[in-house]
Amino acid sequence: MALVMLSTDSRTRxxxxxxxxxAPFPVLSDADDETAVAYHHFENGIAVPATVLVDAAGQVRxxxxxxxxxxxxxxxxxxxxxxxxxxxxxRR
Numbered sequence: 001m002a003l004v005m006l007s008t009d010s011r012t013r014x015x016x017x018x019x020x021x022x023a024p025f026p027v028l029s030d031a032d033d034e035t036a037v038a039y040h041h042f043e044n045g046i047a048v049p050a051t052v053l054v055d056a057a058g059q060v061r062x063x064x065x066x067x068x069x070x071x072x073x074x075x076x077x078x079x080x081x082x083x084x085x086x087x088x089x090x091r092r
Contacts, residue, residue: 006030008047041065053081061085 003025007014011029018027030036036047039060049066051073062081064073073081 004028006035008033008036039063051078053085053087055085 005018005023005025005027006029007017007027008030009017010031014027014029017023021027030047033042033047036042036050039050039052041048041050041052049069049071051064051066052060053062055061062085064077066072
């Protein structure tokens with residue numbers, strides 16, 4: 001399983017975000033909200049914060065849906081979910 005961040009910002013802003021945070025994983029853009037809508041993480045015209053583990057077949061295996069932008073699972077919670085699914089996280 002590989003970790004990526006999906007932002008609803010433009011590609012340019014997603015690239016800036018990756019640089020500003022020195023993210024050790026790819027930061028991708030979903031500026032048209034297509035992915036947020038497909039995974040039902042879109043309410044009242046706004047993408048909701050969500051952390052999703054998706055398998056190679058595109059099936060959601062685990063998810064955490066936040067109530068506000070800063071509401072995210074802890075790293076420990078995310079790593080535990082990966083471990084329960086029998087996966088480690090590949091760091092790039």
